[in-house]
Amino acid sequence: MYQQLPFDELTVDPQSKKRVAYFYDPDVGNYFYGTGHCMKPHRIRMTHSLIMNYELYKKMEVYRAKPASRLEMTQFHSDEYIDFIDRVTPDNLHMFEREQVIFNVGDDCPVFDGLGEFCKISCGGSLEAAARMNNGSADVAINYAGGLHHAKKSEASGFCYTNDIVLGIIELLRKHPRVLYIDTDVHHGDGVEEAFYTNDRVMTCSFHKFGEFFPGTGSLSDIGIGKGKYHAVNVPLRDGIDDASYKSIFEPIITAIMEWFQPSAIVLQCGGDSLSGDRLGPFNLSMRGHANNVNFVRKFGVPVMVVGGGGYTIRNVARTWAFETGLLNDVVLPKELPYNGYYEYYAPTYELDVRSANMTNANSPEYLDMILTNVITNLDHTKHAPSVQMQEVPRDPEDYGDVDEDTAAALDTKGGSQYARDRTTERSGEFYDDESNDRGSRNIEITAEEQMEIDDLNDAMAT
Ligand SMILES: [Zn+2]
Numbered sequence: 001m002y003q004q005l006p007f008d009e010l011t012v013d014p015q016s017k018k019r020v021a022y023f024y025d026p027d028v029g030n031y032f033y034g035t036g037h038c039m040k041p042h043r044i045r046m047t048h049s050l051i052m053n054y055e056l057y058k059k060m061e062v063y064r065a066k067p068a069s070r071l072e073m074t075q076f077h078s079d080e081y082i083d084f085i086d087r088v089t090p091d092n093l094h095m096f097e098r099e100q101v102i103f104n105v106g107d108d109c110p111v112f113d114g115l116g117e118f119c120k121i122s123c124g125g126s127l128e129a130a131a132r133m134n135n136g137s138a139d140v141a142i143n144y145a146g147g148l149h150h151a152k153k154s155e156a157s158g159f160c161y162t163n164d165i166v167l168g169i170i171e172l173l174r175k176h177p178r179v180l181y182i183d184t185d186v187h188h189g190d191g192v193e194e195a196f197y198t199n200d201r202v203m204t205c206s207f208h209k210f211g212e213f214f215p216g217t218g219s220l221s222d223i224g225i226g227k228g229k230y231h232a233v234n235v236p237l238r239d240g241i242d243d244a245s246y247k248s249i250f251e252p253i254i255t256a257i258m259e260w261f262q263p264s265a266i267v268l269q270c271g272g273d274s275l276s277g278d279r280l281g282p283f284n285l286s287m288r289g290h291a292n293n294v295n296f297v298r299k300f301g302v303p304v305m306v307v308g309g310g311g312y313t314i315r316n317v318a319r320t321w322a323f324e325t326g327l328l329n330d331v332v333l334p335k336e337l338p339y340n341g342y343y344e345y346y347a348p349t350y351e352l353d354v355r356s357a358n359m360t361n362a363n364s365p366e367y368l369d370m371i372l373t374n375v376i377t378n379l380d381h382t383k384h385a386p387s388v389q390m391q392e393v394p395r396d397p398e399d400y401g402d403v404d405e406d407t408a409a410a411l412d413t414k415g416g417s418q419y420a421r422d423r424t425t426e427r428s429g430e431f432y433d434d435e436s437n438d439r440g441s442r443n444i445e446i447t448a449e450e451q452m453e454i455d456d457l458n459d460a461m462a463t
Pocket of ligand 1: 185186187271273309310311
């Protein structure tokens with residue numbers, strides 16, 4: 001089934017009329033995780049400087065999003081956790097000894113000055129990106145301060161505290177019956193997968209390094225449970241994957257998902273740690289190999305939210321995200337870097353390029369074929385059950401055997417996510433707030449008919 005595709009030039013359509021909304025908060029680059037910590041929000045400012053100096057602001061709308069409110073963040077996160085994130089500082093940390101353990105802050109996820117504001121900026125961008133896609137004013141919405149895919153409902157993880165992606169998807173679900181999440185970070189998108197593991201309105205698809213690597217989840221056999229069965233796709237990869245191999249596994253999988261799942265909105269996480277030469281990631285993608293994901297996904301013509309993520313060789317992250325922003329605006333940026341505020345970072349070449357290294361690709365065609373065959377078989381298995389199009393679509397007969405998977409007892413014996421566990425004790429459909437949860441300017445005008453459809457879907461979810 002696997003066929004190695006040639007890696008062609010990336011193409012754009014200069015006549016395209018796509019409306020692109022780009023979110024950037026000038027404060028974001030000032031937050032500092034601490035000396036020696038490899039997560040550097042400064043890379044978002046470097047990216048922005050390249051984007052502006054390449055004059056992409058002439059092609060797209062540039063916004064500063066309203067920071068997310070507590071009410072918005074608690075659409076996914078627990079009240080106690082958000083209260084903690086909001087209040088804790090390096091100075092009062094000693095008062096929160098118990099909470100530090102419970103909420104997993106410390107080494108990887110340190111408490112730094114302005115942590116609460118940083119989270120609000122990150123989440124605010126993805127929430128407004130979703131709102132602009134929902135009201136039809138943007139075909140593409142970009143938030144590089146987002147993409148923090150490891151954060152859990154009540155727990156920080158892997159440099160991530162709040163999950164802007166989950167919040168953005170919840171916002172998209174107000175309007176869109178089905179949302180596809182694609183994660184191209186070198187790490188498994190565990191926080192997002194977990195949040196929607198039992199949900200058939202969100203399909204998550206993560207391409208990541210697997211095997212003795214953080215966070216350890218994302219095996220090929222993790223496909224979702226209960227209603228969400230076959231709605232989680234995991235593509236576990238080995239070290240050194242190159243442009244052509246990545247493209248040859250990425251494109252057929254995304255094509256199959258688009259055909260079967262037919263999402264009306266996509267969220268694409270563009271973690272830059274899958275680039276060659278990353279401080280943490282062992283992949284071997286060039287800038288163009290990474291950007292091919294963006295270029296391929298946007299060409300389906302479905303509204304897409306592009307968020308950042310990891311990325312620890314920051315000059316390469318900035319180069320790649322700038323280049324990808326160009327593609328999203330149907331421009332292939334020229335190689336010569338314009339003069340910009342961080343020019344010295346790009347020595348010695350001062351070029352917009354990240355090259356592959358000379359390293360072994362541990363992903364053999366046989367291995368990739370095994371993955372592709374497995375993933376396509378799973379998708380094929382349920383192709384007659386796009387269950388979200390109506391309330392009562394008969395599921396595959398064998399799926400009836402799985403209804404017990406959502407019980408607490410079954411979860412304990414069969415495994416399952418924390419979120420799935422939580423759902424067994426909490427009101428289903430908790431993400432979908434009632435009318436009393438007014439979102440002010442983010443409320444969206446929808447017809448009575450659309451509202452009925454969405455209510456039906458939510459009712460269906462709650463059963
Ligand atoms: Zn990562």
